Amino acid sequence: RKEVEQDPGPFNVPEGATVAFNCTYSNSASQSFFWYRQDCRKEPKLLMSVYSSGNEDGRFTAQLNRASQYISLLIRDSKLSDSATYLCHGGSQGNLIFGKGTKLSVKP
Amino acid sequence: EAGVVQSPRYKIIEKKQPVAFWCNPISGHNTLYWYRQNLGQGPELLIRYENEEAVDDSQLPKDRFSAERLKGVDSTLKIQPAELGDSAVYLCASSLQDTGANVLTFGAGSRLTVL
Numbered sequence: 001r002k003e004v005e006q007d008p009g010p011f012n013v014p015e016g017a018t019v020a021f022n023c024t025y026s027n028s029a030s031q032s033f034f035w036y037r038q039d040c041r042k043e044p045k046l047l048m049s050v051y052s053s054g055n056e057d058g059r060f061t062a063q064l065n066r067a068s069q070y071i072s073l074l075i076r077d078s079k080l081s082d083s084a085t086y087l088c089h090g091g092s093q094g095n096l097i098f099g100k101g102t103k104l105s106v107k108p
Numbered sequence: 109e110a111g112v113v114q115s116p117r118y119k120i121i122e123k124k125q126p127v128a129f130w131c132n133p134i135s136g137h138n139t140l141y142w143y144r145q146n147l148g149q150g151p152e153l154l155i156r157y158e159n160e161e162a163v164d165d166s167q168l169p170k171d172r173f174s175a176e177r178l179k180g181v182d183s184t185l186k187i188q189p190a191e192l193g194d195s196a197v198y199l200c201a202s203s204l205q206d207t208g209a210n211v212l213t214f215g216a217g218s219r220l221t222v223l
Contacts (some may be wrong), residue, residue: 043199044199044214049211086149087151089212093210098152
């Protein structure tokens with residue numbers, strides 16, 4: 001049931017850079033989308049929900065493009081502490097699926 | 109408030125042995141999930157409970173895996189017998205099911221190594 005696809009990366013970026021990840025989904029009926037952050041050998045933790053109108057939380061911006069069936073996560077002014085794997089989670093009610101995750105490494 | 113509690117954190121067993129994992133969700137969360145996560149992969153859903161009812165167990169390998177959530181609170185996931193390919197992190201998560209949101213809170217996971 002590979003309905004959610006992510007570029008595994010790794011994305012290697014310098015501090016202060018802007019980086020964006022996409023997550024495509026195949027089920028046009030998908031309604032709910034989230035971004036989770038997972039540090040090495042830790043559990044995933046909710047980063048932000050993705051709303052139809054898009055949403056922003058500090059340096060992080062999430063957007064939904066229903067026409068092209070993808071969600072995106074934009075990180076501005078990257079910090080070393082942003083290094084982690086970013087998992088998208090999406091689908092229809094009761095049938096949400098995680099992507100494989102995109103690994104981000106922010107270098108000094 | 110305590111988060112999702114899982115035990116054991118680590119388990120090493122030989123193949124063909126049984127193993128069990130326990131999860132206590134956040135108080136009041138009616139939905140409980142068991143996921144399996146292999147290295148470099150995203151979490152894969154094994155089973156989802158709403159209260160004490162298993163509403164999605166389509167990805168649970170029923171020949172060797174079983175789960176229960178008696179009384180609709182804590183839950184156990186059992187593997188018997190374990191195989192080498194079962195080595196993974198088993199994550200429990202819970203959520204408060206409402207009209208649309210499915211925000212998950214995960215436990216720290218149980219890392220299983222099958223030798």
